[in-house]
Amino acid sequence: MSSTLTRTFTVAALSALAWLPATAAPVIIPAPPQISSTGYILMDADTGKVLVEHNADEQLPPASLTKMMTSYIVSGDIESGKIGEQDLVEVSVKAWRMGGSKMFIREGTQVPVIDLLRGVIIQSGNDASVALAEHVAGSEDAFVDIMNQQAALLGMTSTHYKNATGWPAEGHLTTARDLSLLAQALINHHPEHYALYSEKYFSYNGINQPNRNKLLFTDDSIDGIKTGHTDEAGYCLVASGQRDGMRLISVVMGTRSEGARANESQKLLAYGFRYFQTHTVYAAGEVLSTNRVWGGQRDEVQLGVAKRVALTIPRGAEKALKAELQLPEVIKAPLSAGQQMGRLTISLEGETLYDQSLVVTEDVAEAGFFARLWDGIKLFFFQLFN
Known part of the structure; x- marks a missing residue:
């Protein structure tokens, strides 16, 4: 029996x-669009279902997409009570001297954590990233250890961080798939701070800077997440948006220009929203x-x-x-x-x-x-x- x-x-x-x-x-789905990108992926943020991928497991330099992990850790420490949004962070010489994209904080001044977090997310400030890393862990090197530990906890098995900014460094690598997992965690674990990724401008020290994510200015359904660019990494973008109760995450790495990373991301997202649903x-x-x-x-x-x-x-x-x-x-x-x-x-x-x-x-x-x-x-x- x-x-x-x-x-x-x-x-x-x-x-x-x-x-x-x-x-x-029978259900018939058209083939996905052709995407001009070294590696890319399209994921349903709710279910984790991957809809489109290409070279999603190839290790590539992430440039400033690195700052997604920096902000994720800071958001977690704020929500756990380890640090407060209004805690004052003293700006070190190292943070002040950082090159590349900057928030323009000054050595010896004190800046609230929440302002630095906006500087990381909206302005992609290398100086703000280092200042937060030093505040959370005592040094950037110690913070990098936390970054790698957190990556392992999130299942980002092909990611290794060498700094908190994405500044070019040998062995500082991730994948499109790992970045989609990090984006999913940002959205689901820290929804209050995720709202910062949709802010189009942030002004500090008399300098108003726009968010580098062009999709925020052209598509009302897009509310994040982060851009990145170095000569080695090319132009990269992790984007997310929501339509009709469905949230998608796209990652494109190694495109040729600012416009290309936005266009290729838009093609992926449009395909997902048009032909799929979260049921x-x-x-x-x-x-x-x-x-x-x-x-x-x-x-x-x-x-x-x-x-x-x-x-x-x-x-x-x-x-x-x-x-x-x-x-x-x-x-x-x-x-x-x-x-x-x-x-x-x-x-x-x-x-x-x-x-x-x-x-x-x-x-x-x-x-x-x-x-x-x-x-x-x-x-x-x-x-x-x-």
Whole structure:
């Protein structure tokens, strides 16, 4: 006798707890656009689904895209209470002397953390990056150790930092895929500070500078993230935007000009928004099955999903999603809320998109001795004749 029961539904039918065969026309997605970039990737920020990629794992110099990690660490320290937004940072000689793009802070002055963070994000200030690194870790070298530790925690397996700015250095490398993971973390882990990436201008020391991300000025749906450029790295851009409840992240590295990095990013984002959607299949805690419980103070238990189930699918394909439940034939008390039991698999045209355990939605205590004895007798005959 099989220990599990398998039932297949369309997703819509499963939500209604009624069986229905899945039928839908095949989904056809056009080929992605041709992108003039050394390495690139397009990801759904919500689900992590990669929609387009090319040389996404090739290690390349990130230039000022490095500052995404610098700001990520600072945002984390602010939110954890290690530092405060209004804490004053004394500007060192090293920070003041930094070349390249600058916030124009002055040696010996004190600057609030939040102003320096804006200087990093909006003005791409090398001086602001070093000042924050020294404030957080005591030195830029010590801060770099934190950067590499954080990269490992985020799964950025092909990234190695040598400084907090992106200043050219041998071995200072990352990939388009790793940058998409960092961008996803910036958006999801620090939403309040992520809003800084959409600010178009920041003025400090009497100098007003525009954000170098041209997409902020041409597309209202774009709200970040960071540009980078050196002779070795070329022109790079990590961009993100949101339309109709879908947030995408694009990374382009090694383009030929400021205009090219914006145009190539726009092509990727437009493709993703036009042909795909982020579809919430089930809400967190949604019940998918009600099952008989043997030997419990209650006769039934509900099984559902612990977390929201969201999938990136072709637009209009939600009716073709097929859900499969694998349920135990016999469920015995006691049961605890959150206990894993059974399995949910969701597929589209034969491709598995989701495969996770279901969970018990509420406790079911064990019944008394005589109730368990009677249920045991009934279970014996149930199994005998089924």
